[in-house]
Amino acid sequence: MSEQSAGVKAFEDKVSAQLHEAKSQIAEIEARAxxxxxxxxxxxxxxxxxxxxxxxxxxxxxxASSGEKAAQIKAEIEAGAAKLKASVEQFGAKxxxxxxxx
Numbered sequence: 359m360s361e362q363s364a365g366v367k368a369f370e371d372k373v374s375a376q377l378h379e380a381k382s383q384i385a386e387i388e389a390r391a392x393x394x395x396x397x398x399x400x401x402x403x404x405x406x407x408x409x410x411x412x413x414x415x416x417x418x419x420x421x422a423s424s425g426e427k428a429a430q431i432k433a434e435i436e437a438g439a440a441k442l443k444a445s446v447e448q449f450g451a452k453x454x455x456x457x458x459x460x
Contacts, residue, residue, distance in 0.1 A: 366420065369432060373417050376439045380410055383446045391453050399453070406446055413438045 384406045391399065413435055420431045 366428070369435075370417060370420065373413070373435055373439055376443060377410055377414055377417075380406070380439070380442050380446050383450060384410070387446070387450050387453060402449060406442065406449070409438065409442050409445075413442065 384403060388403050416431055416435050416438070420428060420435065423431055
């Protein structure tokens with residue numbers, strides 16, 4: 359396995375783990391808030407799911423790319439995954455604070 363292939367594989371594994379964590383957090387939030395959510399909260403969760411799928415698709419695209427295009431896709435994946443993680447954590451905290459306040 360070439361050094362580049364190993365680097366792509368390591369990156370892919372890292373992103374896969376981040377996506378798995380985000381999907382788990384989304385599912386946990388959704389389960390905890392089921393029946394209590396307003397339509398806006400449901401829409402937000404669905405947006406998280408769509409973003410997760412978008413990042414997963416880019417991860418698949420990365421396998422077929424190389425060079426500058428691969429670097430661009432990798433940067434997009436890293437930025438998207440970081441933003442998704444932060445958004446999910448912020449949303450989860452917001453829901454927890456609303457549940458405590460009730």
